[in-house]
Structure formats: C-alpha cells, structure tokens
Amino acid sequence: MKSWMRRLRALAVLGSFAILLAGCGKENLTAMIPKGYGAEQSMDLIILTTVVMSFVFLVVITLLITVLIRFRKKKDEEVRNPKQVEGSVLLEIVWTSIPIILVLIMAVPTVMAEFHLADDSDSEEHMNINVTANQYWWHFEYDEDEIATSQDLYIPVGEKVYIHLLSNDVIHSFWVPSLSGKLDANPENTNTFFIEAYEEGIYYGKCAELCGPSHSLMDFKVIVLSEEDFDQWKDDMKSFDPDQLELDSVAQEGRDLYEENSCMNCHAIGDNSTDIGPNLTNFGNRENFAGYLDPTKEELVRWIMDPDEVKEDNKMKNPGYPEFEKEEAEKIAEYLLQLKPTSVTPDNASK
Numbered sequence: 001m002k003s004w005m006r007r008l009r010a011l012a013v014l015g016s017f018a019i020l021l022a023g024c025g026k027e028n029l030t031a032m033i034p035k036g037y038g039a040e041q042s043m044d045l046i047i048l049t050t051v052v053m054s055f056v057f058l059v060v061i062t063l064l065i066t067v068l069i070r071f072r073k074k075k076d077e078e079v080r081n082p083k084q085v086e087g088s089v090l091l092e093i094v095w096t097s098i099p100i101i102l103v104l105i106m107a108v109p110t111v112m113a114e115f116h117l118a119d120d121s122d123s124e125e126h127m128n129i130n131v132t133a134n135q136y137w138w139h140f141e142y143d144e145d146e147i148a149t150s151q152d153l154y155i156p157v158g159e160k161v162y163i164h165l166l167s168n169d170v171i172h173s174f175w176v177p178s179l180s181g182k183l184d185a186n187p188e189n190t191n192t193f194f195i196e197a198y199e200e201g202i203y204y205g206k207c208a209e210l211c212g213p214s215h216s217l218m219d220f221k222v223i224v225l226s227e228e229d230f231d232q233w234k235d236d237m238k239s240f241d242p243d244q245l246e247l248d249s250v251a252q253e254g255r256d257l258y259e260e261n262s263c264m265n266c267h268a269i270g271d272n273s274t275d276i277g278p279n280l281t282n283f284g285n286r287e288n289f290a291g292y293l294d295p296t297k298e299e300l301v302r303w304i305m306d307p308d309e310v311k312e313d314n315k316m317k318n319p320g321y322p323e324f325e326k327e328e329a330e331k332i333a334e335y336l337l338q339l340k341p342t343s344v345t346p347d348n349a350s351k
C-alpha cells in the first residue's frame with residue numbers, strides 16, 4: 001500500500017474514534033451542556049478560548065500554505081536567499097504584542113470569573129452547606145437546619161448555594177461538571193464557592209483529584225428539587241426520628257445488630273452525632289451507595305461482608321470491624337434499606 005494511503009486510513013480510523021468518543025458523555029455529567037451558573041461561565045470561557053485559538057491556527061496555517069506555494073523553488077530557478085529581516089524593531093514589536101494581547105483576551109475574563117465565583121460576601125443571605133471530602137465519600141452538612149447527608153446532596157432549583165469545602169484526609173476536588181467548575185477540598189483551609197442549578201434534575205459529581213486507589217469511585221449526586229419539594233425534604237429530614245420508624249421483624253433484628261456492633265460510632269442515623277463514616281439517615285432514599293452501587297440487598301450484603309473487595313482502600317474495615325455472617329449482613333441491609341425518612345426522593349428531581 002502506498003504510504004499516503006496508509007496515512008489516510010489511519011486518519012480515518014482516528015477521526016471516527018474521535019466522533020464516537022465525543023458521544024460518550026452522560027447528559028448530566030458534561031461541562032458541554034451547562035445546567036448551572038458556574039458551568040455556564042466555564043462554557044463562555046471555553047467558547048472564547050476556542051475562538052482565539054482557532055483564529056491563531058487559521059492565520060498561521062494560511063501564512064504557511066501561502067509561503068509554501070508562492071515561494072517554492074521553481075524548476076531551473078537558482079537558489080536564492082530571501083530578504084533578511086533580523087533586528088527589525090517593528091516586526092519584533094508586532095510579534096511580541098500580538099500574543100500578549102491574545103493571552104490578555106483569554107486571561108482577564110478567566111481571572112474575573114474565578115474571583116466572581118469565589119466571592120462569598122453575600123453568603124449570609126443564602127444557603128450554606130459544609131462539604132467534607134473523605135477517602136472516598138462526601139459528607140454534606142446543612143448547618144442552619146442541623147441535618148446531614150452523605151453522597152446525595154439535595155439543593156433547591158434556582159438558588160445560590162454556598163459550598164464550604166474541607167477535607168478530612170488528603171486533597172480531593174469537588175466537581176459537578178453540569179453545574180460548576182472544580183474546587184479543591186484541602187485538609188487545612190476551607191475553600192468556598194457557590195453553585196446554582198437552573199433546572200431540576202440529578203447531576204453527577206466526581207472527585208477530580210487523584211486521592212488514592214478508589215479515587216475513580218468517589219462519585220456523588222446533586223439532587224436539584226423544586227422549592228416546595230426541597231422544603232418538604234428538609235422538614236422531613238429535620239423531624240425524622242429513627243426510633244419511631246416502623247420496621248418489619250427482619251429489619252428490627254438488623255437494627256439490633258447495627259447497635260450491638262457499634263455501627264453508630266461511625267455512622268449517624270437521624271442526627272449528625274458523628275461523621276467518621278457516611279451519614280445513613282436517608283440511606284433508603286439513596287441513588288447509589290459506595291459511590292457507584294445500586295442500593296439493592298445483594299450489593300449491600302456484598303459490601304457489609306467485604307467492603308475492600310467492593311472499594312479498595314476504603315476506611316470502613318477498620319481494625320475493629322466485625323466479621324459478619326451472611327445472614328447478619330442481610331438483616332442489617334434490610335434495616336438500612338428501610339431508612340426512608342421522606343417521600344421526597346431523587347425521583348422527584350427527575351420527574
């Protein structure tokens with residue numbers, strides 16, 4: 001095969017891969033379809049930089065092609081040196097200032113957007129949520145209402161919500177591509193920015209900083225509800241008393257096992273007494289658990305019996321972690337799945 005044909009074929013394969021992979025994103029896990037204020041700002045910057053870079057590319061490629069064609073050595077023509085422009089002050093000024101201007105066109109709006117998103121001077125007038133990142137899960141605390149959740153972050157639509165980010169161990173990064181850019185969660189200083197969702201829905205969040213073997217499983221969800229649904233959810237969460245829960249006999253046994261094995265030392269239910277492990281108050285309403293598993297009894301049993309097999313390097317199996325029999329794990333799973341403090345679930349957001 002001729003070499004140009006081989007090259008053409010390689011190009012065609014690569015090109016089709018590019019088209020194929022471009023369709024891989026989920027609608028609620030892409031910065032390309034902004035559904036919130038921060039993501040919209042990012043999109044504007046992406047468009048601006050793409051326009052600037054395309055302009056540079058077009059100018060350079062046009063000049064290159066023109067030069068290649070016009071100044072080609074013709075047959076029988078003598079080799080001659082072009083006019084030398086070395087030391088031309090005018091040219092030096094032109095090709096130094098053009099890149100500076102282009103960089104400024106991109107940098108000024110970018111820096112302004114960064115400062116704007118991190119400006120928390122009006123945070124007292126809005127909702128504030130303390131977010132703590134842990135290897136490999138997320139803790140959300142609604143200070144004013146004294147409620148806490150893990151993994152599923154509930155917020156109302158169309159409202160500015162301030163996120164105050166901290167880490168309990170290593171550096172993580174909070175990223176909900178459809179709603180906002182990334183922000184690091186550091187162990188020592190709180191980073192703050194706000195998110196604002198334009199539409200109700202379930203948005204996928206990711207940890208965007210390599211933080212250990214299960215970094216890629218450190219997923220979470222943002223559940224964006226209507227104002228009424230959110231208020232309902234908040235009231236239900238606030239008034240939930242796990243002791244009043246009507247459980248069937250299996251779940252009741254599960255609760256006893258939960259208590260006997262001191263699970264509540266790390267996992268709070270119905271309050272915010274500990275945040276060593278994920279808060280399980282609304283576990284039965286969760287979209288996923290362990291970041292990526294469907295909350296079914298089978299998966300839960302697998303998790304309770306051998307968390308390491310499900311999510312490498314997670315901190316659940318501390319030195320005092322009990323060896324559960326399958327039957328015990330099933331009972332505990334049954335109990336956890338019946339923890340449904342509210343009728344407002346992620347389904348309300350995706351309706």
Ligand code: CUA
Nearest residue numbers: 172207211215
């Ligand atoms: Cu946390 Cu990656």
